[in-house]
Amino acid sequence: MTDFRFPVEASQVLAFARAIGDENPAYTDPSSREAVELGAIPAPPTFAMSAAHFEPDYPLRPRQGRPWPESADAGEAHWLHAEQHFEYRRPMVVGDVLDVVQRPGRTWDKASRGGGTLRFEELVTEYRDTRTGEQVVVARFVRVLPVTSGEGE
Amino acid sequence: MELQVGESRTAAVVEDLSRTRIAMYAGASGDFNPLHTDEVYATRVAGQPTVLAHGMLAMGASGKVVTDWVGIGALRSFGGRFVRPVRPGDTLTARATVEAVQVLEGRQLAELAVETTDQNGRTVLTGRATADLGPA
Numbered sequence: 001m002t003d004f005r006f007p008v009e010a011s012q013v014l015a016f017a018r019a020i021g022d023e024n025p026a027y028t029d030p031s032s033r034e035a036v037e038l039g040a041i042p043a044p045p046t047f048a049m050s051a052a053h054f055e056p057d058y059p060l061r062p063r064q065g066r067p068w069p070e071s072a073d074a075g076e077a078h079w080l081h082a083e084q085h086f087e088y089r090r091p092m093v094v095g096d097v098l099d100v101v102q103r104p105g106r107t108w109d110k111a112s113r114g115g116g117t118l119r120f121e122e123l124v125t126e127y128r129d130t131r132t133g134e135q136v137v138v139a140r141f142v143r144v145l146p147v148t149s150g151e152g153e
Numbered sequence: 154m155e156l157q158v159g160e161s162r163t164a165a166v167v168e169d170l171s172r173t174r175i176a177m178y179a180g181a182s183g184d185f186n187p188l189h190t191d192e193v194y195a196t197r198v199a200g201q202p203t204v205l206a207h208g209m210l211a212m213g214a215s216g217k218v219v220t221d222w223v224g225i226g227a228l229r230s231f232g233g234r235f236v237r238p239v240r241p242g243d244t245l246t247a248r249a250t251v252e253a254v255q256v257l258e259g260r261q262l263a264e265l266a267v268e269t270t271d272q273n274g275r276t277v278l279t280g281r282a283t284a285d286l287g288p289a
Binding site: 012019020021022024026034037038044046049051052053055058061068069078080082084085087088091140 | 166167174177178180181182183184185186187194198199207208209210212213214216217219220221224225226228229230231232233234235
């Protein structure tokens with residue numbers, strides 16, 4: 001049932017916090033106020049994105065023996081990340097090992113400003129504590145891709 | 154913690170976005186889409202004027218205005234919609250505004266609206282967050 005396993009590690013949290021420009025000491029110092037309150041270094045709210053490193057078939061990463069960029073000419077090439085949502089059941093912290101399960105969510109179409117059609121697709125990802133089985137985070141990724149182009153686009 | 158409807162906080166979250174920072178985000182997040190870091194790919198293959206930042210870089214940076222205010226552990230939800238692309242050289246300011254405070258299952262929950270704008274005042278991201286302020 002588990003798609004892959006995602007260990008929440010201190011060095012990755014440090015690198016992620018630096019990349020988003022958040023210098024809150026909670027993300028690097030176990031003796032900082034919030035890390036002490038939470039019992040461990042917390043992950044930034046959007047850190048679950050970095051689970052991509054552990055996803056075996058994640059397409060947006062160069063892989064040995066495969067052309068890169070893989071999707072330059074494929075139909076998948078022109079989708080864009082439209083929305084991202086997270087629900088937190090408890091804070092994700094360093095030391096967590098999470099079981100990650102993904103499933104497709106809703107799909108809907110919307111008229112674009114240029115008169116074409118845009119398709120929105122959801123991907124729902126659950127992150128569960130491997131020890132207790134409890135949900136830690138539920139994420140909803142929404143991407144958009146043009147299915148028909150209108151005039152003037 | 155107490156929050157009043159209408160209260161807001163503003164934070165400078167990205168200043169003069171560098172390509173290096175976008176590369177850092179690619180490495181940290183694992184999203185190596187060349188649209189974000191490869192100028193040749195972005196312009197010649199994807200037809201973009203230049204590379205664009207990951208939407209999640211802007212959203213991740215914007216989260217700071219909420220977590221610095223309510224605390225990391227208080228967050229119950231955080232979501233965002235990417236309104237326009239963020240590119241190298243952009244400076245982003247995030248604002249969080251309390252829209253509602255309500256009691257649910259004995260807890261005080263604050264609903265916050267998040268909006269991130271660039272140096273020209275254009276909205277690049279709109280979002281929402283829920284914070285648990287403690288027992289009602």
